[in-house]
Amino acid sequence: MIPLVDLKAQYATIKTEIDQAIEEILVNTSFVGGPRLEQFERNFAAYCEAGECVGVANGTDALALIFRALSIGPGDEIITTTHTFAATVGAIMMCGATPVLVDIEPQTMLLCPDAVERAITPKTRAIVPVHLYGQPCDMDRLGELARAHSLPLIEDAAQAHGARWQGRRVGSLGTAAAFSFYPGKNLGAYGDGGAVVSDDSELMKRIRQLANHGRRTKYEHDVPGVNSRLDALQAAVLDIKLAHLDSWSQARRQHAAYYAKQLSGLEMTLPRVSPGAESVWHLFVVRTPRRDELARYLERAGVATGMHYPVPNHLQTAFANLGYQRGDLPHSEGAAESLLSLPLYPELTNSQRELIVSRIRDFFA
């Protein structure tokens, strides 16, 4: 079976470095905080072309901590796309604010700036573009909107480590950005992890404090905080992997280009990258009305696929209290019914990708 993501293949390429770093931490017993975390935070901020990085427990907390540090809470509205992982919406609810879910641009499946503009009210406190599948949103249009309405732009960059918009890395394009290091993400830990990245040092100070029990000093707590820290083992793993990330993204780009070439002309909509965007191809998502049939066919042919995501958030039971109905956000609903993610990871071999392409061609023939 060709998997959707192959974390074993990746570990095999970095085993010596990783095992040595982990053993060092086990011997030093410096598990929370410490030099490995500080080093990773410096390196990741530099990688994102941003001023600072604060490691946190996961990507969901990264978003929720940004909202809390901006004093966004009950009665406030945050606008984002319905077509995202449920965590984007969950994080908005964690701070007590109301998610305002809007539709996507049908071509890219990314947050539609016109829909954002229509959704702005006097209660709006932030806009959250999600760089879904590794592709940055139109940050020029969204930046203009945010400036015109004096709203912070909070990037959900959980799927887009290293992607660029007009030559600039995601993470440096708004007020602050949230990253996830869930194992399957482009930069993945060996457990949960996340980070906030920003140029605003006052904001980052508040986030660091909120994420560490609201501490000012060891024994003095200024605000009711939470425990959301990136541990040293994860930081060490991430720091090693960060040095490989650009070459891994390059490999993803080559696989995506191969798929795009070999799968053109079939009864399938291929991913579309907008001018100005440089995707890091977290996922390769095709669309076809015969999605379920194709997924079953590939499963039998030894090719795993995924769906990101088959139920848009405005139709999830968890968010039913927001009051949306089927038909409210038609582009997202159409995408959810037809999308399919193909295997895409740096270590995918030429023979694997040839097999995947030929099975898909067989299906449409």
Ligand SMILES: *Cc1c(COP(=O)(O)O)cnc(C)c1O
């Ligand atoms: C993974 C993900 C998150 C949440 O990150 P976790 O580390 O799993 O909490 C948020 N938004 C998007 C778009 C994601 O893909």
